[in-house]
Amino acid sequence: MTDIFLKIINREIPAYIVYEDSDFLAFLDINPVVPGHTLLIPKVCIDYFYDLDNQTLSNMIICSKKISEGIQKTFHCKKVGTAVIGLDVKHAHMHLIPLNAVEDFNFSKHIQLPQHEMMKICNNIKNNINT
């Protein structure tokens, strides 16, 4: 089965990338639940989050903190919510979501933002992540 996120890692398809290092990549969710909804993935191709080795898992949590701080700085949201679902895309990932109300954490309600808006959000988060 095609790993769509591997295609993003390999730059075979475009994405709004906000962060990259040797082990992880973060980019905007193409169908966000709220503006700023970001996905953090490991570069290693593993389907289930909890099948990642312990070192990768702990590094990923530390990396998610860095990305979340960039999201928080961008949106001035109350919290950044974290979710692991993985029912759709078979490449481990964390959802990082700017939250002001519990309703913001609704995965049955996706939105679509125009390209220029996604680009603006991407650049703002990128600039607010301390590397």
Ligand code: AMP
């Ligand atoms: P899940 O596997 O249920 O955690 O959901 C996968 C998430 O990946 C969904 O929120 C999708 O909108 C998102 N997604 C799927 N394809 C892409 C893509 N090419 N670029 C960015 N986000 C994507």
